[in-house]
Amino acid sequence: MRRITRTGLRSVGLLVAAGAFCAVAVVPAAATEPVTSWQPELSEGTGPGVVVDDGGxxxxxxxxxxxPVEDGDAEASADPVEVVPTGLxxxxxxxxxxxxxxxxxELVSDTPSGSSAxxxxxxxxxxxxxxxxxxAENDRTELPEAAREVQGRLVLTATEDARPTVREVTLSATPTTETETGPLTEAAARSYSVFATREGLVGGTTANGHKIVPRxxxxxxxxxxxxxxxxxxxxSVKVCAPNGRCAIAPVWDIGPWNTKDDYWNPSSQREMWKDLQQGVPQAxxxxxxxxxxxxxxGRRVANPAGIDLGDGIFWDVLxxxxxxxxxxxYLWTGSQKLSAVRIGDEPDTDILARPEAGAESVGIAVNTTEVPVQCTHGDGDGGFVRIGDGQYLPTSVLGGLPTDLPGCDAGDAPADPAGDPADPAGDPADPADGPAVPGDAPAGEPGEPAAGDAPAGDSTGPTAAPEDATVAPAGGTPAAGTDDAPGSAPGSAPGSAPDGAPGSAPDGAPGSAPDGAPGSVPDGAPGSVPDGAPQAGAPIPGSAQRAPSGVR
Incomplete structure (x- = not known):
């Protein structure tokens, strides 16, 4: 975007004065397409790392x-990554x-050497x-589709005493002949199988200014x-584990590893790594x-992670x-109908396995997230909405439904996913139970002592995953590391730590989810932890080895 500094403003004034004396020599400019310009009130903006006063x-x-510093030669970058403070x-x-x-x-700003706006x-x-x-690139942003509502976000970076100030922002929109009509048919959100690591970093600050709390x-x-x-x-995303449990949760941080790897977008639209196939994280x-x-x-990648999960999502929900x-x-990428979860002060609501009161929970949806709605079961607040295969929400927890939402076909409710009650967890040796998932081993025998949760970010360096490790693909999309996903890589981080290792937490410890609490894993359900066993796993090697996005 155009930056007008104090020197620039002085130059503009001189040019105007010169134009007054040489007006007869000025040739009228050709007519241009009309634009709409406005100056957002800086005092009404919100975000971390920026304060607004009379000076801007x-x-x-x-x-x-x-x-992380995003300029310079990546091959020469230090490890750990040099960090530059950033405000949004x-x-x-x-x-x-x-x-x-x-x-x-157009920004009117002061940007001393070493800073940017x-x-x-x-x-x-x-x-x-x-x-x-x-x-914005070269003063210009091209939106992927026509829009009548536009929003800007300032990004300020500083090093040492070089601190930028923006005094004025002007945005100008060029009208388009395109209409805002949506697609003729609904398109589902893009969906990919990627490797997940645990965020941890309790007490740190995410890239949007959120203070990370336990669970x-x-x-x-x-x-x-x-x-x-x-x-x-x-x-927001819907993330589902191999055991069938899912969480719908917001994106509040940047990482793992990279900060310009929007791998879910088509290769030609990716900010970096345009040589990679869509859906393949660079890591x-x-x-x-x-x-x-x-x-x-320039850091050696120790695991193929494409998403980090908050501890409560990783341990308690999935x-x-x-x-x-x-x-x-990636829920914002589709054109399907969405409805927002509205449950007052509650943090989240259960996703149910069947459209009936008392059905077992198969995951959670965080409050205010917008969930894809497919069809309805029943009428009014006593009805249910299907949001995925074997996934339902009560109509009463949604802020409103599209008027043209159809009814679900009779008999579409799936059978009880719990299976044979005599064998709720499945026999690991039974081929019918499917491939084993690395790290899904029992958490330990009931009654064993467990240490408290380890401090966030205490990993000292990336730990390489075994080259011969494999992971089970989740869903129908090729998993990273298969022949169907060029550029992806096999491998998972080493298995969980021994029982009682730092990072595990006893049942009932602060932040742990009580039995039957919203989002908790039912006893005996796939992926559940036996009563009395540690609820939390040990620190995941490499899980904190991501491009730092907050003050750790």
Whole structure:
């Protein structure tokens, strides 16, 4: 975007004065397409690392979050990654009279050497959700589809005493002849099988300014393009473990490993790594030698992770005990009907296995996330909505439903997924139970002592996964590491630590989920932990080895 510094403003004034004396020599410019310009009020913006006063939007080191330096030669980057404090200020959205696909930006700013001030832009889609945040390039942002509502987000970075200030932002939208009509048929969200690691880092700060608490319920993806604001759920995913349990949770952090790897987008649209197949995280490709086996910062990639899971999602909701392959739906990428979860002050609500009261929980949906709604069972607040195969929510927990949502076909409710009650966990030796999932071993014998939760971020370095390790694909999409996913890599992190190792937590410890609590794993369900056994797994090697996105 165009930056006008103090020197630049002085130059503009001189040019205007010169024009007054030479007006007769000026040739009128050709007529241009009309544009709509506006200046967002900086004082109405929100986000970490920026304070606004009479002087403008100033970088604030006290509340800034950490992000890796993204300039220079990645091969020469240090390990651990050098971190630059970053501030994000999300501005108020602006509604246009006509739709646009092109937004130009101009910043009046002071950017001392070693600092920067840039802007991301997004637009409201016809389906109601937002496009991803698109960084402006050469003063210009091209939106992926026509939009009447546009929003900007300032990105300020600083090093040492070089602190930027933005005094004014001007955005200009060029009208388009395209309409805002949605697709003729609904398209499901993009869905890929990727390797998941545990976020940990309790007490740290995420890239959107959220303070990580024990058993937190959010995820991290390796691109700022899909980062929700603090407390917001604009960008959410549905992540499902091999045991069938799922969580719908917001994206509140950036990582693992990379910060410009929007691998869920078509290769031509990826911010980096356009040579990789869509759906393949760069970290997975690096395990097969891509970029010399390193991430964008020159670090040797120790696991093929494409998503980090908050501890509450990893342990309590999905019942994972080790890094694992998971199936991820990137919910903002589809055009299917969405409805927001509205449950007051409750943090989340259970996803039920059948459309009936008292059905067992097969996961959770975090409050205010927008979930895909397919059809209805029953009428009014006593009815249910199907959000996936064998996944239902009561109508009463949703803020509203599309008026054209059809009824579900009779008999579409699946059979009880718990299977034979005499063998709830399945026999590991029985081939009918499917392939074993690395890290899904029993957590220990009941009654064994367990140490308290380890401090966040206490890993000292990446631990390479065994080259011969394999993971079970989740869902129908080829798993990373199969021949069907070029550039991906096999391998999981080493197995869970011995019982009682640091990082495990006894039942009833602070932050643990009580039996029967929303989102807890039912006794005997796949992936559940035996009564009395440690509820939490040990620290996952490599799980904290991600591009730092907060103050750790």
């Amino acid at each position: 939007a100033r970088f604030d080191p006290a509340t800034a979050v950490g992000a 200020l999300t501005l108020e959205p602006h509604t246009l009279d006509a739709p646009t696909r092109e937004v130009r930006s 840039t802007i991301d832009v997004r637009g409201r889609k016809a389906s109601g959700g937002w496009t991803e945040w698109i960084p 937190d319920r959010f995820v991290a993806l390796p691109s700022r393009r899909a980062l929700s604001g603090k407390g917001k759920t604009d960008y 997975a490709a690096a395990r097969n030698g891509h970029n010399g086996g390193k991430d964008q910062f 019942g994972l005990k080790d890094n694992s392959q998971v199936q991820v739906d």
